[in-house]
Amino acid sequence: MPNPNPIVRSALSMPGSNARALEKARSLPADCIIIDLEDAVAAEAKTDARALVVESLAAGGLEPRYRVVRINPLDGEWGAEDLRALAHSDLDAILVPKVSSAEEVVGIASQMAQAGFHGNVALWVMIETAASVLALERIAATSESTPLAGLVLGANDLAKETGMLKTPGREAFSAVLSQCVMAARAHGLVAIDSVLNAIGDDDRLEAECRQGRLHGFDGKMLIHPGQIAITNRVYAPSDDAIAEARAIVAAFEAPENAGKAVVKVGGQMAEELHRDEALALLARAEAIAARE
Ligand SMILES: CC(C)(COP(=O)(O)OP(=O)(O)OC[C@H]1O[C@@H](n2cnc3c(N)ncnc32)[C@H](O)[C@@H]1OP(=O)(O)O)[C@@H](O)C(=O)NCCC(=O)NCCSC(=O)C[C@H](O)C(=O)O
Numbered sequence: 001m002p003n004p005n006p007i008v009r010s011a012l013s014m015p016g017s018n019a020r021a022l023e024k025a026r027s028l029p030a031d032c033i034i035i036d037l038e039d040a041v042a043a044e045a046k047t048d049a050r051a052l053v054v055e056s057l058a059a060g061g062l063e064p065r066y067r068v069v070r071i072n073p074l075d076g077e078w079g080a081e082d083l084r085a086l087a088h089s090d091l092d093a094i095l096v097p098k099v100s101s102a103e104e105v106v107g108i109a110s111q112m113a114q115a116g117f118h119g120n121v122a123l124w125v126m127i128e129t130a131a132s133v134l135a136l137e138r139i140a141a142t143s144e145s146t147p148l149a150g151l152v153l154g155a156n157d158l159a160k161e162t163g164m165l166k167t168p169g170r171e172a173f174s175a176v177l178s179q180c181v182m183a184a185r186a187h188g189l190v191a192i193d194s195v196l197n198a199i200g201d202d203d204r205l206e207a208e209c210r211q212g213r214l215h216g217f218d219g220k221m222l223i224h225p226g227q228i229a230i231t232n233r234v235y236a237p238s239d240d241a242i243a244e245a246r247a248i249v250a251a252f253e254a255p256e257n258a259g260k261a262v263v264k265v266g267g268q269m270a271e272e273l274h275r276d277e278a279l280a281l282l283a284r285a286e287a288i289a290a291r292e
């Protein structure tokens with residue numbers, strides 16, 4: 001069974017054709033590695049890249065990082081062969097770009113089954129077409145009957161199609177950020193924010209991570225190792241948040257609060273829902289600490 005709740009703060013993408021990057025990935029502190037066979041690989045390099053990716057997965061050493069391969073679109077020249085080639089590889093998820101409807105996702109799931117995937121590999125999809133944004137809820141709902149487990153926002157393709165501007169504050173994307181997370185949460189999916197193309201602009205990266213975190217994303221897709229540390233830090237529970245969560249859990253465990261559904265902690269109301277939230281945050285913090 002795929003891990004339904006992986007730690008994926010930093011999801012570093014790299015071209016499947018880049019042997020050096022694939023090797024480097026084994027020692028990088030990214031939570032998740034996305035090996036790309038789609039837009040980061042030139043048409044003439046697709047076949048060799050596919051073979052290199054299969055070989056690299058077989059060599060092992062990427063785990064415990066969550067291992068994702070982004071294949072080419074299944075209605076194009078290379079996608080179906082990508083899927084067949086990966087069916088017996090050791091990986092965690094297949095990421096399919098440019099999906100546009102729930103029906104398409106159901107079709108992808110059945111192509112996965114035909115290719116030889118047997119429910120042990122999750123399906124993630126890119127939300128990067130206008131149609132996919134409009135169909136978000138229906139796409140996410142297919143997870144009831146398919147291995148769909150993650151949504152990854154693709155701001156570059158979305159901007160290309162719609163004319164939305166990728167400004168430093170991502171003002172135009174605010175609604176889409178929210179819609180992605182709502183659809184993911186309503187159906188128990190992982191939600192990954194879009195890449196930032198500006199390599200080396202740490203202030204902008206930090207601001208985008210904070211914005212993604214504010215909207216509720218689990219992590220961010222990255223394009224360069226220099227983006228990992230900031231992303232891991234922003235997407236991890238802060239020391240203050242951990243202390244607050246511990247205080248809430250302790251308050252509910254205190255004998256004087258036995259049987260109470262609501263207590264006061266640090267001048268704030270805390271109900272059982274806040275205790276549950278605190279326990280989830282502490283479990284996440286523990287899982288991150290174990291990883292690091
Ligand atoms: C953008 C890059 C081509 C830049 O590469 P390069 O010029 O080699 O950068 P550096 O010299 O700064 O690299 C320093 C060292 O780090 C290694 N490196 C660089 N990038 C990666 C990486 N992504 N993963 C692993 N290692 C990486 C270099 O090899 C250097 O190492 P060393 O040899 O030890 O010095 C390049 O960063 C790159 O290819 N990035 C990823 C591109 C990619 O995956 N694109 C697809 C994702 S974007 C997307 O999905 C958009 C979405 O679909 C949408 O629509 O929005």
Ligand SMILES: [Mg+2]
Pocket residue numbers: 039097126128154156157
């Ligand atoms: Mg894209």
